[in-house]
Amino acid sequence: MNGPVRLAELTARVKNVEDDLECLGSVLDDIREGKFHGVCAPPPRPGNRSGGGQGDEPTGPYFGSLLEFVLDGFAPVYCRATSPTVRWCPRWWDHAEAIYRLEALWRTWELYRLEPRMGIASWLRDYLDPQLAALTSPTGPFAQCTDDRHSPIKPLRLEYPPEGYFDDL
Known part of the structure; x- marks a missing residue:
């Protein structure tokens, strides 16, 4: 009985890994195409910078x-x-x-x-x-x-x- 249960569990794990890889692949594609820059270092956005003095704030x-x-x-x-x-x-x-x-x-x-x-x-x-x-x-x-x-x-x-x-x- 252990065989089929173990196979089903492994199949589910492989499916989860495949889903994760697909998702990460689409994020990487977006990064390569310049559509996404990540949340840690956002690119400057128009209207989001002050104009003068320390303009980087x-x-x-x-x-x-x-x-x-x-x-x-x-x-x-x-x-x-x-x-x-x-x-x-x-x-x-x-x-x-x-x-x-x-x-x-x-x-x-x-x-x-x-x-x-x-x-x-x-x-x-x-x-x-x-x-x-x-x-x-x-x-x-x-x-x-x-x-x-x-x-x-x-x-x-x-x-x-x-x-x-x-x-x-």
Whole structure:
């Protein structure tokens, strides 16, 4: 009985490695074609530099919106093969918790990218890793979704407290 189970496990692992290689290959192609520059050393963007004095200091966010951050900064870099233990939804924008967490990632990335020494390393450890684990968790916001099925989770059920309950706080 061990033979078929082991073969199935190895087949699944090979498939995951192939998926990862395909994703990394597309990122490398984009880098070679100048379409993507990575999140650690973004290229100068028009309107993002001050004009005069120390003109090398950024004056605004690198990504203009959450959508731009997710499409151009997050998704091309953080490739994951979805599985029962790694969840993602192509309609990420239709999950309130995902928007909240991705917005937090974007805003903290904008701050930490300016730290020349440990900024990105600290951001990865302190922000990305825990948020990515929560986002892609089997119990996270995409728990009921698959690559081809969007199924949002219902909000927590709430009851309103009696009138005046929080007046003394």
